[in-house]
Amino acid sequence: TVKEAGGYHLRWFTPGGEIDLCGHATLAAACILFRFYEPDADRLTFRTRSGQLEVAKTKDGLLEMDFPVYPLTQVEVTKEMEEAIGVRPVEAWRGRDLVCVLENEEQIRSVQPDQARILKLEDSLLHITAKGTEYDCVSRTFAPKLGVAEDAVCGSGHCHIIPLWAGKEKKDTFLARQASKRGGTLFCRLQGDRIKIAGSAVLYSEAELFVESFAQ
Secondary structure, three states: OEEEOOEEEOOEEEOOEEEOOOHHHHHHHHHHHHHHHOOOOOEEEEEEOOEEEEEEEOOOOOEEEEEEOOOOEEEOOOHHHHHHHOOOOOEEEEOOOEEEEOOOHHHHHHOOOOHHHHHHOOOOOEEEEEEOOOOOEEEEEEEHHHOEEEEOOOHHHHHHHHHHHHHHHOOOEEEEEEOOOOOEEEEEEEEOOEEEEEEOOOOOOOOOOOOOOOOO
């Protein structure tokens, strides 16, 4: 991220290359900027490949990201999708990524997908989702094309997942759970063609570099 007039220029890179939108990295960038560079600010603006994004502090101590929604089109469930996931989806939807709806939460948690077959799907990422029991919806995200077998929590994935469930459930506020091994909870609000995704961020480590100077 680089400081510029009116905010910051932000780009995201995965092990497989640059991506157009990334929630985790946006949250991390905002956390560091709020903590060390903009302690008195309550909102930050980023210029990105996905347009202007904002991250704001909430009254609950969370950081809330304002992201664009990916328009979705329902597509046919294929044998290739079933073979990649290991179970046959109930529905399939396509935006930037592929979103497959499974029958229940247990399937989401127990799936062991075939990474090689996911690579052959035409979409950037694969998201699987189902209606939750403790949460409104649960999901997992796989991105071998980007060098990531499974994303711990995927912000851009929920720019697909939440609009999908909003259409089904006829509501705009969701408590979502990413059911990866590490897991994560997302507080989501759909507002037209934008989505607010809130979560917490923690400073993992802080270090100083000492470079010894040598007299010539």
